[in-house]
Amino acid sequence: MKGVAKGVVLAAGKGVRMRELTTHFSKPLLPVANKPVLGWTLEALHAAGVRDVLLVVGHRREQVRRAIGDGAAFGLRVQYVEQPRMRGTGEAAMCARDFTGDEPFILAFGDILTPPLNFTVLVREFDRHRPDAVLTTRRVNDPCGGAAVYVKDGVVTRIIEKPPKGTSTTPFDNAGIFVFTPVIYELLERVGVSPRGEYELTDALHTLAQKRAALRAVELTDFWSNITSPEELLRANRRMLAHLRAMGRLPDVIGLHHLAVADDTAAWGDCVTGENVSLGPGSAVGDNAALTWAVLCEGASVGSRAIVEYAFLLPGAIVPDGAAVTGSPEEIKIVPRAAR
Secondary structure, eight states, X not given: OOSOOEEEEEEOOOOGGGHHHHTTSOGGGOEETTEEHHHHHHHHHHHTTOOEEEEEEOTTHHHHHHHXXXXXXXXXXXXXXXXXXXXXXXXXXXXXXXXXXXXOEEEEETTEEOOHHHHHHHHHHHHHHOOSEEEEEEEOSOGGGSEEEEEETTEEEEEEEXXXXXXXXXXEEEEEEEEEOTHXXXXXXXXXXXXXXXXXXXXXXXXXXXXXXXXEEXXXXXXXXXXXXXXXXXXXXXXXXXHHHHTTOSOOXXXXXXXXXXXXXXXXXXXXXXXXXXXXXTOEEOTTOEEEEEEEOTTOEEXXXXXXXXXXXXXXXXXXXXXXXXXXTTXXXXXXXXXX
């Protein structure tokens, strides 16, 4: 039977550059367009035909369980497994072996955001060719920060992890969403631990690429975000809002550009809301306040005549009347929860 009915999401990472945020959130629960990053991934898995999902969790695992529950809100059946040691992506993937059994499955990282259609196209590519695995790629100027993927007629011929800058002759970088068959587990066992003490998923993929037509690639369309910094989080928020607006899933509000408002948000008076603003549940914006490139988490508030630019307000944060919180594209201001 064709199709991929199972999905695995690696949701255990902390993220070094996200420490100010991950002290409050599990990284996959960071809000983008008023929904956790993980929520968008689960929605995409459902759209691709997946019905059973395993979340590989670690940091703040109970927070993830409370937020996602049994998955019914996403039309899914969700199970959980804790990664016992943080020893690489390959070890995290191995945690899913009992769950996936002998079936193919989608594997995604919990901090990657891309439109649901890319998951659907990935599954179609697997169904069309039935290789041992399919990986996703994205075009970049230089894949030196990720894994350079060499592709010929849809078949992956070579993968180089973090190649030296300027040495790659391919524009493709590994985008971190895959369809695997159980062959991947055998390869992970065979490659063993890397010199840096981790089980590397890329090492197993490199082995697959040496087999003729065993590993295929599909290029992602539209946007792709890897949430590795507060600045990238706000850029991802803008990309998702633009995508939702284009899909007709955001209201067309006169004078507002890329705005996501939760149902119980109190935005009133003559507040001026510019580009890329998300107002979370229970948040409030005062009269004559001006916001642009800002995310307000649950219960955050901005006072009258306040200015908020390039900022992330944690749950319960307060910007007083007339205050100014102004970050920049290179350094987002993070406003902590108000003292009680």
